[in-house]
Amino acid sequence: MRSQDSRLSPAWVARTTVTYDELQAAAGSLWWLQSDPDHGGVRRVMCSDRFGTANPVTPSDVPVGGQLHAYGGGSFAVVRGGVWFVGNDGSLFHQPLGAAPERIVSVLGSEQYGDLVPGPDGGVLAVRGDGTTDEVVAVSPVGAVQVLVRSSEFLACPRRSGDSLAYLEWPRDRMPWDSCRLLVGNISSDLPRPGHTVAGGPSEAVLQPSWGPDGSLYFMSDRTGWWNLYRLHNGGVEAVLPIDADCAPAPWEGGYRSYGFAPDGTVVLTVLDGFSTELVAADPTGALRRLGPNLTSVKPYLAVDGDRLAVIGSTPSSAPGLWSLDLAAEADAPALPVTAAVDPNPSWTPVPPSIGTARSPGGPVRFLLHRPPTAAAPAPLVVRAHPGPTDDVPLRLDWTTQFFVSHGFAVAEVLYRGSTGRGRTFRQVLHGHWGEFDVDDCAAVAEHLRSTGVARPDAMFITGASAGGYTALQAASRPGPFAGATAVSAIIDPAQWELSVPEFQRPHAAVLRGPAGAALPERIRCPVLVVHGTADTITSAKEAMRFAQELSALGNDHAALFLEDGDHYLSAPAAREQALRAELDFYRRIMSRPTT
Incomplete structure (x- = not known):
């Protein structure tokens, strides 16, 4: 029998817990949010190259992450020469790489910013909410704020392509996983104006819109009872990969990305069953193959960088960390760790469930x-x-x-x-x-x-x-x-x-x-x-x-x-x-x- 010395201590478990979120690929590097016990659980933006060398970007005395729609998300965006991020009071910061962060936009009252994505000319797009009104705004590097969309409903996921802006909207008496619409509007005017609905409705929840490399607007929808990937194409909605499984989780936070695009047109996405999460690639012919079969759980932050895919993944014997996959590799090629694993407890070997x-x-x-x-x-x-x-x-x-x-x-x-x-x-x-x-x-x-x-x-x-x-x-x-x-x-x-x-x-x-x-x-x-x-x-x-x-x-x-x-x-x-x-x-x- 194992001795009492093999039992894990509360202190060891507390010191061991490291969390990773909001992984994305930009400027040839991987970027993510990390909180670890060495910094009191404060969330910081981290950056890593392909060799696994990770460095903090934001300082530990300026915690990252606001409370837009209670749970935040979409907490940072990488732009040329720096990052934008949301502080823990909900305000907007910009930090040139290698310099100190600067508060660009302060919040008033109950305002919160979130759902950040890069905007034009080094600026950022964001959702701003105050509890009664939500807005999609464009913020310039000097802090000029332009309201693109204003709504008495909840807004999320602003995604711009030229003068077209796609975004999500759902009623204040519903949850986004019960009822959510996808709208597209023209933002060439200086005045905010609503878009028109292209998908979603009272009994359909649309998630995670994204403009694909082919110029089409992609999104997840549960119109069949399962969250599957669709695209708006030639004026209609078509299924990309019909499957009797959820390919996305409920959107508790902003910034989820459960699918991505490889340069050859391959679509990579997650497939969930309540316990495990599989990574699947569908090439332009529709042929499917599984990626990283050694991973059993993957967070909804897929980061495609050329022919490589990075994920926050885990197995029954390894806690969540960063993993990398070669999209050109043979089927069933395993994912490889990017970040160093937590040093195991020498006296305890986890047993898979x-x-x-x-x-x-x-x-x-x-x-x-x-x-x-x-x-x-x-x-x-x-x-x-x-x-x-x-x-x-x-x-x-x-x-x-x-x-x-x-x-x-x-x-x-x-x-x-x-x-x-x-x-x-x-x-x-x-x-x-x-x-x-x-x-x-x-x-x-x-x-x-x-x-x-x-x-x-x-x-x-x-x-x-x-x-x-x-x-x-x-x-x-x-x-x-x-x-x-x-x-x-x-x-x-x-x-x-x-x-x-x-x-x-x-x-x-x-x-x-x-x-x-x-x-x-x-x-x-x-x-x-x-x-x-x-x-x-x-x-x-x-x-x-x-x-x-x-x-x-x-x-x-x-x-x-x-x-x-x-x-x-x-x-x-x-x-x-x-x-x-x-x-x-x-x-x-x-x-x-x-x-x-």
Whole structure:
């Protein structure tokens, strides 16, 4: 058996977590956002050449990333001789390469900038929103702002080709993955004017418009129930690669790019199934081949640079990092790492998970199962309800999961109803049933693992963050298999959350919430650990504190941890470390109670 020395420590996991986002290819280099524990989780723009030498571009004392539409995205754009980026207050900065950043446009009130793409003459195109009005603007290097489009709806993804501007628009009472239109307008006039709709509508969600090298306008649409790639051609819409699979994720952030174009006309895109993400290339004849089969998870940031493709990818044994593929290589050629991998823990080797299926009241429910390699079965079980709930369960190395596995827990990650990667119908089935169908599916997985001898019947726990925290609290509020629940940055009352959440997400709360209602302390049937950051801007720390206080008054088995200045994601390494330690101690305390 492995010794206790092989167990991962909370501090090691917190120091190891590095995130990569918004990868793009420009000026012969790769550029991306990175946050790592050595800089307190601050996001910086990084740049790398093809040899893998990475250097920070922006300083750590000017964090990158705003909160346009609550979650930001499209945080930087590379232009000749420098970069534009959004500061953490939502304002616009320009930084010549090798020089210090300069604030070009300050924000007023609730304004936020985001969705940046290069503009003409070294300027930038962006979306500017203030909570009531969105605008597509062109900003010159000296800070002159021209409004190209103004709308009372949400706007995203400005893409310019000559005097033509393509962009997305969706109603303020809908989410962009439920209803979104693609518009094209002429911007030769100095006055802002709306474009005309070319795709999308009330029951169709269009994503990620892009002008292709052939001059056509490409985009993702779920008009068939699956997000597939289309193009506007000869006055009509035609499918580029019809497939019964989602080729893009739900657009939580700006700047996603789930497809790209090679010089020979080959289209590269992602294909999702809820767990894994495949890279597929379709040449001009329509012939398909798979790229980088060693990768199992790929973030929606494809960067094509000539005959090479760079991605943020991962495998069951490697955490997300930068990988490169030769588009001219033979089929099934593996992707090669660009960035150095995190030094592994010398005493712990991750064990790849298996994919399982359980029966729930709604039918089959799939899950990833991570099992301790040497622990005797049955083992204590942690069921993880992913956040979102419009999200998936990526098949990749996650050190938080490995932390619990190293301490003898089995971990099940549930692709419950409402998740993405399984088409429009599957992700919308949770509408009006939040706190019901997701809980049913998580409980069904736990019962399945108990009945098959994987899980200890007296030591099955559920954990979740954000929307997953609400799922965990609702699971703790009904008779069921769980001996304890952990709610991190949790939504507690969907009705109250709808009133307080950033406007972008209010329709999400409205369409999801149903009879389950608020998680109420008096309904809780098992011990609960509440973890929340005091600086959370997505879910209410005050509501969580009140909930924890009322729980404490009802019994001594509950616990709470409130992290000073912690954000919604507990991004700071110290916050992540404290949360991991508290959750492990919570489960151990429950398992150590005498049985009756």
